Amino acid sequence: MCPAHDTEHVDDEPPFRYTAALALDLETRWQHWWDEHATYETPNPSGPLADPEALDNGRTKLFVLDMFPYPSGEGLHVGHPLGFIGTDVYTRFKRMTGHHVLYTMGFDAFGLPAEQFAVQTGQHPRLTTERNVTTYRQQLRRLGLGHDPRRAINTSDPRYYRWTQWIFSQIFNAWFDRDADDGRGRARPIGELIAMFEAGDRPTSDGRKWSRLNATEQAAEIDIHRLAYVADAPVNWCPGLGTVVANEEVTADGRSDRGNFPVFQRTMRQWMMRITEYADRLIDDLEVLDWPDSIKTMQRNWIGRSPGSRVRFDSPAGEVEVFTTRADTFFGATFIVLAPEHPLVASLTTGPHAPAVVEYKQEVRQRKDSERTDDTRAKTGVFTGSYAVNPFTRKEIPIWIADYVLMGYGTGAITGVPCGDQRDFEFARNYGLDIVPIQQPPDEWFEQHRMEPTLDTERWPEAYVGDAPYVNSSGKKLDLNGIESVRQGVDVTNEWLEATGHGEATVTYKLRDWLFSRQRYWGEPFPIVYDDMDIAHAVPDEMLPVELPDTESFSPRTFDPDDENSDPESPLGRLSDWVEVELDLGQGLRTYRRDTNIMPQWAGSCWYELRYCDPTNDDVLVDPDVERFWMGPRTDLRPDHPGGVDLYVGGVEHAVLHLLYARFWHKVLHDLGHVSSMEPYARLFNQGYILAAAYQDERGMYVEASEVERHDDGTYTFDGRPVWREMGKMGKSLHNGVSPDEMYEQYGADTLRLHLMATGPLDASRPWETRDVVGMYRFVQRLWRNLIDEETGELSITDEPATDDTRRLLHRTIDFVRQEMDALRMNTAIAKLVELNNHVTKLTSTPLEVAEPLVLMLAPVAPHMCEELWRKLGHEHTLTRHPFPEADQAWLLDDTIEIPVQVNGKLRSRVTVAVDADHAAVEQLALADPKVAAAIDGASPKKVIVVDGRMVNVVL
RNA sequence: GCCCCGGUAGCCCAAUUGGCAGAGGCAACGGCCUCAAAAUCCGUACGGUGUGGGUUCGAGUCCCACCCGGGGCACCA
Known part of the structure; x- marks a missing residue:
């Protein structure tokens, strides 16, 4: 007890x-x-929360941020507040050492978890969310966290999401000028693009004059540049959730990270955000962030920048464009492989091969994700019957399709260079395709494989990848023979490609544009209406927020999780009174149709730190002075400081979702002149997790850990049945939570x-x-x-x-x-x-x-x-x-210090010496020590090492 | 398979960055108190740092190989 x-x-x-x-x-x-x-209230330099006098006392500003929680129905467990307490201790310490501290806490209250909880309990998400927030508030308050209560925000509050919608409009009304800032690129207002079209300073996509395009065409032309756009795109359709989800929300085995339902690739018309335009800046600016290396690496991997080349091959169906990072290997390209979904497959397939191609495509489509990602599986594919011309060798090479080539990466087509790529090597071996050697692998490589050096690839056990002198690599005006490094080979080839027009150097990214719409209820409605021509218009800022309509039919239409052919049905779409709206958008009162999607969970958390700075401002999302004060670049600390929150503490699980999205939004806001900081979070710290014992029964189900009994023989039972113990992150899913309330009580x-x-x-x-x-x-x-x-x-x-x-x-x-x-x-x-x-x-x-x-x-x-x-x-x-x-x-x-004396590295005694004693004195004292003298036993020391204030080592 | 972390006392963790392996806590054991016990209090013991090699006067710390645990990525051309 x-x-x-x-x-x-x-x-x-x-x-x-x-x-x-x-x-x-x-x-x-x-x-x-x-x-x-009001002990923890912190004044701003200007605006509603201003108190310039309180600021003017020589203190340094410090903005410390916790990743805010979503208020789940279970309330807190003792693992949650680890980070919160850490920041609270830190900010309290900083207040006592001369800092002005901005420290508060809000709630990420929109989104799937809140909505799922509501659906499960049959109550409106607004009610359950409010109740959960109240519980969280009480529990957090009981912890004694020193938050400024005036700055708390709730993402589902219309006064908050008004600005989420406003930012969406800003992004919608912006385009990315790739040439700006010396090629770094920058978002600019869409009006500037229109002005350029109108003035003829920028050609339209089909070369016609701007004035010759009709309204729909002009709108379409603008839309292809917007940073937020609607497009038919391959998306992840999750019938079990009844919504599409972003790439970042799909796990490695092709399931939704929420709910663990199957996810299917489908082409659908959805909202996207052009985060890919920021890929370079999102990678490059990691350099100036004080973040854990692991997180930076994860972001780099996710963005997946790889410099390479695009090369065009002539084929019966026109040009086939391939992507490669090894342009130096084209002389060894003996086939081309297209992804089975590649648009040219149909026209490249010749009569005799059609049945096999159709069957293979069918097979690939039905293949389970677990099989598809199993890289130990033998490479398969089929020949289309067509040939392309290798511009380097002028030889005809067969065009195949194979599922190891992915439509979603590069151009969805590759050149098969079996001598220099292991996948191509395996594929060529499987189907008896030529393997032409183009590099002379070093002798060590052959030694490793216990064989004599040879260029007979029949005898090679695998592809050779790396630097080595080129052979068989010369053609018209391009000669790589004699070159020994891949780097140089690639550079020379790229020059040739560009000179001859066969291709060019380029960069591809694994990062895709961000799928931004969801067909659920509990989220921010899009501030978008459509006219009778189906052209999207932003709802004017002064009409924001577009409030989420109240309804009892908030449940999303979900489907059999495996029903791939179902279609999303937005709950908002059912509210015809809300969907139809009369507005004056400058052309008189007209009827418009509202967008019925909602924004993803991440929208509200993309910018909340900004609102903490100026939570009650009704004129702007954050006053520029206030933003500069709390988040402006600290060039006094270092010249390349990007600005942002001084310390951001949270779990590692947001490495590529929230942290990437928030950086993207912040950069857009910076480009458009709304914030002075270039990054939202200057320093990031990942707190650990609290783990706890969890117990599984025979069926593998987790049982309530607090009710498990331990027996003397080391076994465990639950309800009389045996269970097995493991350690896992404390939480609902493992049924091993311990409430802080119990701890307060005890x-x-x-x-x-x-x-x-x-x-x-x-x-x-x-x-x-x-x-x-x-x-x-x-x-x-x-x-x-x-x-x-x-x-x-x-x-x-x-x-x-x-x-x-x-x-x-x-x-x-x-x-x-x-x-x-x-x-x-x-x-x-x-x-x-x-x-x-x-x-x-x-x-x-x-x-x-x-x-x-x-x-x-x-x-x-x-x-x-x-x-x-x-x-x-x-x-x-x-x-x-x-x-x-x-x-x-x-x-x-101290005046004196006791230091150890070693003889040959072994501790023999200790002597007390004055702190400022010189080496000779210390040495003398050490050697005079009886225990040391005994250990030396009359021998004369070879060397005596004296480390100031640390130790003495006598070497014999 | 690849890339990050991390293995120190029965357990959670320190160790001035190459210099006496132990700061703190839990548990254990002993004592005080008590009729007894719990709680409090006082005290005690416990390992040579995952394994094997190497560098060094000296290695928990640096280097190499391996083992175990956690995380991330994974046909990315």
Whole structure:
């Protein structure tokens, strides 16, 4: 049983012992006090939240952000607040060390999880969302987080999503000028593009004069440049969710990351965002971000930039364009492979081969994703019957189709170079295609394969990939023979391609445009209407928000998860009263049809940090002065600082979704002049996860972990049936959550905060053990007792000065704790505070000169208790902005120091020397030590190594 | 298969970046208190750093190979 609940004996306890009950009392009291005194409200330099006087005190601004939660129906578990507490401790520390801190919390309340919860419980998502937000608010407040409550936002609040829609309109009304900024490219207002067309400064796509295009044609011309556009595109249709989803939301095995339903590739008319235009900037600007390398790598991989060449081959069906990163290998190209879905396949297929081609395409379509991605499977394909001309060799080479070539990457067509590409090699071997050697592999390569060097590829065990001298690689005006590096071979070939018009150097990306529309209910409606010509118009800014219509039929139409041929049906489309709307868009009152899609979950989180800066501004999404103050580039720190939030803390799972989308939106807003920062998050920190034991029964189902019984033989049962234990991320899906409410009840919030911070570094995942929490509970009890008389509740300390020992430990602790908290290493800071407190415990009474700094240093982690103690120490004001203790350098140094003496690397003795003793003196002292002398045993040392203040090593 | 992290006491974690392996917490054990127990308090013990090699006067720390755990990517031409 937990101590605090052992009520039978509670009477024996001193009345003012720090117990859970006392913690509850003082914690709720202080939370109330902070609210009343607006302790954590932070002023802006201008606008509605301005208080210039409060700003003008020489403090540095600091914007710290948590990844905001979506309020699920289960409420918090103790794993959730790990990051929140980490940032809270950090911001509290920073407030005490001269910073103006912007720190608040909002809710990511739109989206699938909220909607699914509502559908499951048969209640309107607005109701369930509101209720869940209330629960979260209470639970977070109980943790004592120092948020500015005025800045809290909720993405499903019309006053918030008004601006989400506004940003969408900005993106819709923008195009990407690739030539701007010396080829870096920049978004510009669509009006500037129209002006260029009108002035004839820019040719239209089909070369006709702008004025000769009719309204529909003009609209179409503009639409192909918009950063947000509607297009027929291959999309991921998920019947089980009843909506399309983005590439980033599809798992590696072809299922939805929400719900784990099958996802099918289909061509559909959907909203897309031209994130691909930003691919280079999204990669290049990673350089100036202070982010974990792992996340940067994930983003680079996701964007997947690969420089290569496009080359056109003549074929009976016209030109076939292929993409390759190895332009140097065309002399070895002995076939062409198209993706089975390639548009030219039909016209390239000759009569005799048609049945095989049709059958193969059918086969590929039916192949399961798990099979398709199995790269151990033999390469398959069929011949189309047609030949293309290799422009390098002038030879005819067969055109095949094979499913190892993907339509979604490059041009969906490749040249088969079997001698230099393992996939092509395997394919050629399978179908008896020529393998022409074009490089002389190095001798070591043959040695590795235990064979004599040869150019007879029949005997090669695999393709050779890498640098090597070229052979058989000369033709008309292009001669690679003699060149030895791939790099050079590619460069020379690219020059030839461009000179002859056969192709050109290019870059392809794995990144696709962002599929932005969803056929669900709980999200931001598009601020778009269509006229009778079906031309899309942005709803004017002054008519925003386009409010999400209230309806009881909010459930999306979902389908059999495997019903590939079903079609999405948006819930908003059923509301004909809402869909039909009369508007004056400058041409008088007309009837328009609203777009019935909603935005994806990610829209609201793409820009929330901006709204935190200026949450109540009704004129702009964020006042430019305010944005510059909180998020402007800190060129005072380093010249290439991109601006953005100073510290962003959250889980690694958003590496390529939220973090990529948010960067994209931010860059568009920057380009259009709305924000001064070039990146949203200057520094990113990934907190670890709290893991907990989870238990599976025979069926593999997870059972409620708290009800599992452990037996002496190490086995576990649930409800009398055997279950098996594993460790996993705490949460709903593994049924292993522990609620913070239980911890408040047993120990109080300060203890929970201390425990979560003390068990390990913030970025480390670690298992939760409820029984460990008592350690920090004992610590705060001890600390409390060191300052407070448990019988009277009165302060019990002494004005007597501390001894030198105590004082030295105090200043060392101050020095260390400052350093560690600043580096987000709360675990080691706490360890040193415990150490100091343990030292104080041994004293007969606690000196005031230790008590005060101890309380101040612990305050960031255990703010409630420390405020209470601070008050009892006679201070009237909150310690929130009281200066953090400073170490006195004089007490950091000892006069003498004990250093180890090794003989041949083995520890033999210790000697005490003056800190400033010179090497000779230290050496002499070490050699004179009896234990050392015994170890040396009369031999004369070869060398004596003295490391200042560290150790002595006598080498014989 | 490839690319990142990480393996230190029974458990969670420190270790001034190459210099005495242990700061802190849990658990364990002993003691005080108690009729007894719980809680509090006081005290004690515990491993040579996943494995094998190498560099060095000296390796938890650097290098090489491997094993285990976690994460990401995976026919990307």
